[in-house]
Amino acid sequence: MRLGQTAVVLGGSAAGLCSAGALAPHFDRVLVLERDELPAAAEHRRGVPQSKHPHFLLNSGRRAIGALFPGFEEHLIAAGGLHLMPSMDAAYLDGEGWSARKRSSMTMIYGSRILIERVLRDEVRGLANVVIREGATVTGLRTCAGRVTGVEIGEEHVDADFVVDATGRGSPVGGWLAAAGWPEPEVRTLDAKVTYTSRWYDLPPQRPASWWWQHLVVMPTPDKGEHPDEHEFLVNFFPIEGGRVIACMGSWGLDMPRTADAFGEAARRVRTPLFAAAMDRCTPTSEVHLTRSTGNKWRRYDRLRTPPEGLAFVGDSICAFNPFYAQGISSAAGSALLLREHLARAGRLDAGFAKEFLLAQRKLLAVPWRLAMARDQGYECAVGTEKPPEWRRRLLAAASGPAFRLIVGAAREDDVVDEHFAKVFNLDESLGEMLRNPRVLAGLVRYRVRAALGRHRVPFGFDPRAEPPATDYSAATAATR
Structure with a gap:
């Protein structure tokens, strides 16, 4: 059932693209407004700095995206994504040493963030009633009588029956709503001072015979005695499409290497020599990329007494997680699928719809949020509203x-x-x-x-x-x- 003429999505990253898929069956026209110029191929862009680091697409995310875009998984694999069984295809160093291999029911698709988004863009561009407008910087919202009625792009005004905020961690929408008279939402935060650094490599033409594994994972040491800081690192040698890997090191509260030389030196001090040895057999193709914007942040719009009608939030604009836990894309896709389900049974996009969706979304987001809190609340370096006594x-x-x-x-x-x-x-x-x-x-x-x-x-x-x-x-x- 059509619920209106025009829906607008703010942001053309993974959350925004999934939202467009959710809105398409219910509006005559869906307009995705993206600040960047989007590449035709799988390439990095300014608006997604996280694309330079490893990204897991969890099974819940795979299913949600597959429900929004049937055939997505097959298209991702056809584009180069790797369908692997981590328990058999990953060398996993945890506790005191390597874990044994064994088969399991869980498989995962490995690929870069830029590949995932390129395939998602292809899916969205295949929807006849969806338009992606690039180079469009949204500067404000239009509101009337408790409802969002459109968006502003500089001097231009775009009317909308429904708006989805998918602008990410730095979303300005809360400020725009406050300026229009809504109270600012409660914000729950916990920043465990995670920093991680990555470098891209080409694999050698022929893998060594000992490389039965495709993914290498090194967990922080449980040893409480004296050891190098690098033993506290979470390390990935992460396979992606095109015969490439992303070497990544991250930590809670420690300084991380910023240069190629420092990156290589740190790699030689992690708990296994295999990580540095694997890097030595590969050809570096990028500089070192470092990210610090990793805090957990939940804007509690669900606690507003009168949430704005005609507006929903998907992805990091409402709930952003420590990226170490690989929950972002999957949680965003789950919210988008939940939105589609609520739209399918909605009679009107009124205050009741807004409250009902936010309450259902709260239940969905609570699962990854509690997982993130269970780990990050234990770190002495953590700061934020959720830091425990x-x-x-x-x-x-x-x-x-x-x-x-x-x-x-x-x-x-x-x-x-x-x-x-x-x-x-x-x-x-x-x-x-x-x-x-x-x-x-x-x-x-x-x-x-x-x-x-x-x-x-x-x-x-x-x-x-x-x-x-x-x-x-x-x-x-x-x-x-």
Whole structure:
């Protein structure tokens, strides 16, 4: 059912493109306003500085985008995206050493942010009633009687029956609404001082025989003794399209290398020599890119007594996450799909619609938000409204690491725990739901008892200084179902 003549989307990044797909069935015309000139190919642009770093497309995001744009996944793979099983295709260094390989139900599509957005632009441009207008800087909103009625582009005024704010972390829309008389929303924040730095490489023409893996992950050390700062880094050697990789190092509260020389030196001090050795076999194709804008930020428009009619928020404009947790695109796509579902059953785009959508979106966003808080609240360097009292922060810092390692260890040996842990990682299930599952709890207890007795089904803790083992241990978990 058509709900109006014109809908306007502010921003042509992933959140805005997904929003356009959500709006298209319900309006005669959808206008996407993007400040940048958009490249035809998969290229970086000023408005998406995060594109220079690794991006995971979680399974919940894959499904949401696939529902908005049927065939998206196949088109992404055809464009060069890599369909991999991380438990088999990734060398994973966690705890004291390398984890064992084993098959699982979870697969992921690897690709650069610029490829994901290029394929999304192609999908949107295939919608007959959607127009992407480039080089358009929105300077304000038009409002009347509690409703957003259009947007301003300099001196130009564009009427709209509905507007979606997808302008990202720095969204100016809250200020425009305040100027029009709405109260500013409560803003919840937590910045754990995450900084990460990346460099792009071409893979060698022939991979070494020992590289059974395509993705390399190095988690921060659990060691509390003396060690180099680089042992605290979260490291990725991340495969993307076109025979390329993104080498990335990140940390909570530590200084990160900014130059090519410093990047290479830091790589040689991480917990495994494999990371630097892999970089040495590749050809660098970029400078070093560093990002600090990584704080969690939730603008609580859902708590406004009278939210503006005719306006919705998708992506970082309402809830931005620490990018370490790979939740941004998937959460944005989920919000866009939720918006389409609410539009499909809406009779009118009135105050009731605005409140109902914001409440449903709050429930959706609470899942990734709690996951981000569970980790970031434990860091002493964190600042923001959600920083807990010191006693609680110390408790979280002491408990989160062992709890995470318990779940990861149990998932290695128990396929049911593995399945639910994958659902949590992919935003298909909350951590609370997982931990209330009797079968999961039984699996965790069984693993803890077996670990105390030294009776592991799947070995772990392989020497981080050596090559990660290639053996497939899938059969060892078959008896746990």
